Amino acid sequence: MSSVQAINLVVAGHVDHGKSTIIGRLLAETQSLPIDKIKRIQETCDQSGRPFEYSFIIDAFKDEQKKGITIDTARVFFKTIKRPYIIIDAPGHTEFLKNMISGASRAHGGLIVLDAQQGIKENTRRHGYMLSFLGIKQVAVLVNKMDLVEYSQVKFENIIEEFSSFLFKHGITPKLFLPLSGLNGDNFTLKSKNMSWHNGPTLVECLDSFEILIKSSQSPFRMPVQDIYDFGQKIVAGPIETGKIDERDTVVFYPSFKKSKLKAVYQGGAAGLVLQEPLFIERGELATIEKEEAPQIKSNLDVVLFWLSERPMKINTNYIFKMGTAKRNVKLVEVKSLMDSSELKELSKSDEIRINQVAKGSIQLESPLPIDSRGFASCTSRFVIVDDYNIVGGGLVIESKI
Amino acid sequence: MKHLDELESKSIFIIREAYACIKPLGMLWSIGKDSTVLLWLVRKAFFGHVPIPLIHIDTSFKIPEMIAYRDRLAQEWGFELIVGQNKRALSEKQTFPHGNLNRVKCCQTLKTESLKETLAGDDGRPAFGGVILGIRADEEGSRSKERYFSPRNEKNKWDIYNQPPEFWNQFKTEFPPHSHVRIHPLLDWSEINVWEYIAQEKIPTVSLYYDQGDGQRYRSLGCHPCTMQIKSKSKTPEDIVDELREGPLARVAERAGRAQDMDDGGGLEALRQKGYM
Structure with missing residues (x-):
């Protein structure tokens, strides 16, 4: 049985810098595709009079192939000798940022692709920043299309210098920069003869160097309550997001502060707690352990948030706030600072947050929720904002300055 | 882990999450390995x-073993089973096996139409707000x-x-009236993972997936006129895991034996956009 965990890696970067081509080429170079796949794509291309592109392996939607762009993230299954992978291909257009985020949020690590000739562009920076926002700490940079700059070491090193300093400012230290040619397959599985000056790993070795950072079981126990089932006995059901629990523990639920000893604990994928006390607990509460660090119970939150909707977020307007399994009405109280997610320069003060902007500010929940501003569990620190049935923004609760 | x-x-x-947020909720069970894992x-x-x-959307062209297995499991595990069928199309012989429709049109008529009708509810049952499906990426x-x-x-x-968008375990769970949501808990599972899990948990699966002695078995199950057997001597889930990992199937697409995919330009986009599973 497979004991090796698959790692999820997102491939991000600016439009047309070659993300889908790199993934398609990688699958072809490593013999990961069904035998007739390339032939079938070739046939479809011939029928429609288009030249063959490796990106068509990933860009499965008919409109994506017609327009030659990636619209939505794809999951691509792939394996090396070391382990299986789920590669997430993210779209590079700004208008599809919400799709990039949906894919990247599932990743353990990120690969930022950039075009050696064009250098750093709007979404190279934006995606770099979003990876950091999403909490992705392991990042490698793939400098693609080296064939277009005559495999120049100088070009490559200039890009390293410029982009490293940008990433460093946002708390990302890339594990490596790798020169590639998606078109010719340089440095995919074998070291490229065209770039003998490069002593680093191949793309496959680069992928194998990513690690799955293990969630610490040292963190306090946090279980957002999904539901209460009553099939003969009442079971408080939810995922164990961090920490550990056993039957000797006493649990405290927040924000209700209700407390109970345990009768039984179901561990594993289908986790659940059977309480000794006949408490009335509802979906949206957080189960914690009495003897461990307690969360703060707050309704005024300092946050950083990004906005994904054409309709700006306005102050003193009602939205829905979702964190863990909890749901509250919320209002934006104040925008303290504002920036565009690509340029990352401070914008002038405003009472609204527009699409693709990132703001620091304060929000007011209609009633309090448990918060861990240390951010070890997403159910007590990461939230989304819903407006008119849709998720339109996301954010992190940060330490408030008193 | x-x-x-x-x-x-x-x-x-x-x-x-689906059970807590979406009402009424149902689950599509095709009798195949994926939705049985589900x-x-x-x-x-x-x-x-x-x-x-x-x-269960019953096109009437399912392989007989599938129906016998369906009814046996329903009884053993005690769940409510709703069988949807496009009786009108069947009585008018508007199908591919009758020679009146092409494969894609037939899928649309017998599966998509029937699924839509079943989800829309009837006299005694309100429309479903959501349905869980076992599709994989x-x-x-x-x-x-796809999204979860x-x-x-x-x-x-x-x-x-x-x-x-969906991130940080937050999904779209708010909807305007008359729409519904498809929930896909198996998106991140590969075909090998499904068989590894069937072996680990000893999940009962329909016998058509295994070689019964003639060196043939089904890799993917559908209607008999559009689903082909493959050459394989796998007799157990463990055999299938080995065969998929290192054996001759390692580089053959799972749905290579499903004819409607070829007719939709090598995928299911056109069918699925109109409501196919």
């Missing part, structure tokens, strides 16, 4: 119970781009070029 444990936890989390996960999520009805292109919670409008259409 072991990979299968991780997949199991994530799927159970999604199933429980059924197993539902029973785990709810501590041995199946608190939602299962829906590695099956074909349009499924590789994937909305369909009042006409069952999938707006593939404008899918909702």
Whole structure:
């Protein structure tokens, strides 16, 4: 049985810098595709009079192939000798940022692709920043299309210098920069003869160097309550997001502060707690352990948030706030600072947050929720904002300055 | 954490979110290996119970063993089973096997139309707000781009070029009236993972997946006129895992034996946009 965990890696970067081509080429170079796949794509291309592109392996939607762009993230299954992978291909257009985020949020690590000739562009920076926002700490940079700059070491090193300093400012230290040619397959599985000056790993070795950072079981126990089932006995059901629990523990639920000893604990994928006390607990509460660090119970939150909707977020307007399994009405109280997610320069003060902007500010929940501003569990620190049935923004609760 | 444990936890989390947020909720059970793994996960999520009805879309062209296995499991595990069927098309012989429709049109008529009707409810039953399905991202292109919670409008259409964001375990669970949501807890599972899990958990599966002695078996199950057997001597889930990992099937697409995919330009985008599973 497979004991090796698959790692999820997102491939991000600016439009047309070659993300889908790199993934398609990688699958072809490593013999990961069904035998007739390339032939079938070739046939479809011939029928429609288009030249063959490796990106068509990933860009499965008919409109994506017609327009030659990636619209939505794809999951691509792939394996090396070391382990299986789920590669997430993210779209590079700004208008599809919400799709990039949906894919990247599932990743353990990120690969930022950039075009050696064009250098750093709007979404190279934006995606770099979003990876950091999403909490992705392991990042490698793939400098693609080296064939277009005559495999120049100088070009490559200039890009390293410029982009490293940008990433460093946002708390990302890339594990490596790798020169590639998606078109010719340089440095995919074998070291490229065209770039003998490069002593680093191949793309496959680069992928194998990513690690799955293990969630610490040292963190306090946090279980957002999904539901209460009553099939003969009442079971408080939810995922164990961090920490550990056993039957000797006493649990405290927040924000209700209700407390109970345990009768039984179901561990594993289908986790659940059977309480000794006949408490009335509802979906949206957080189960914690009495003897461990307690969360703060707050309704005024300092946050950083990004906005994904054409309709700006306005102050003193009602939205829905979702964190863990909890749901509250919320209002934006104040925008303290504002920036565009690509340029990352401070914008002038405003009472609204527009699409693709990132703001620091304060929000007011209609009633309090448990918060861990240390951010070890997403159910007590990461939230989304819903407006008119849709998720339109996301954010992190940060330490408030008193 | 072991990979299968991780997949199991994530799927159970999604199933429980759907049960808590979407009402009324059903689950599509095709009798195949994937949706049977899904059924197993539902029973785990709810501590041995199946608190939602299962829906089987019966085209009448399913292989007879599938129907026998369906009825046996329904009795053993005690769940509510709703069988949907496009009786009008069948009585008018508007099907591919009758020679009156092409394969894609037939799928649309016998599966999509019947699914839409069943989801829309009838005299005694309100429309479903959501339905859980066992599709996987590695099956074909349009499924590789699916969401865990994937909305369909009042006409069952999938707006593939404008899918909702989902991150940090937050999904689209708010909907305007008359729309519904398809929930996909198995998106991150590969075909091998499914067989590894069937072997690990000893999940009962229909005998058609195994070689009965003539060196043939089904890799993917559908209607008999459009589903072909493959050459294989695998007799157990463990054999199938080995065969998929290192054997001759390692580089042959799972749905290579499903003829409707070829007729839709090598994928299911056109069918799925109109409401196919």
